Amino acid sequence: MNTAAELIGFVVYLLQIFIYIIIAQAILSWLVAFNVVNLNNRFVYGVLTGLERILNPFLRPIRNLLPDMGGIDLSPLVLVLGIILTQRLLGGLAMDLLA
Numbered sequence: 001m002n003t004a005a006e007l008i009g010f011v012v013y014l015l016q017i018f019i020y021i022i023i024a025q026a027i028l029s030w031l032v033a034f035n036v037v038n039l040n041n042r043f044v045y046g047v048l049t050g051l052e053r054i055l056n057p058f059l060r061p062i063r064n065l066l067p068d069m070g071g072i073d074l075s076p077l078v079l080v081l082g083i084i085l086t087q088r089l090l091g092g093l094a095m096d097l098l099a
């Protein structure tokens with residue numbers, strides 16, 4: 001197998017893990033917003049803070065471009081769609097390299 005195609009496959013795999021991190025942060029923020037979990041719990045606070053520190057550099061530019069939706073944050077959805085598009089493009093590139 002082509003080394004470049006293997007590298008592209010690894011990048012696609014890392015992007016999939018990043019999607020899971022975005023989904024985990026969104027679900028945890030919903031649980032905090034609906035008082036299912038409490039931020040007074042040090043573990044929950046640490047996990048949520050860590051996820052926000054990882055994702056804020058990616059979500060902040062998207063939040064600046066999107067209009068104010070009145071408390072609804074669609075930036076994780078836009079980021080996930082962008083990552084899926086990137087994965088599809090990289091998958092097509094890998095197929096072209098293998099041909």
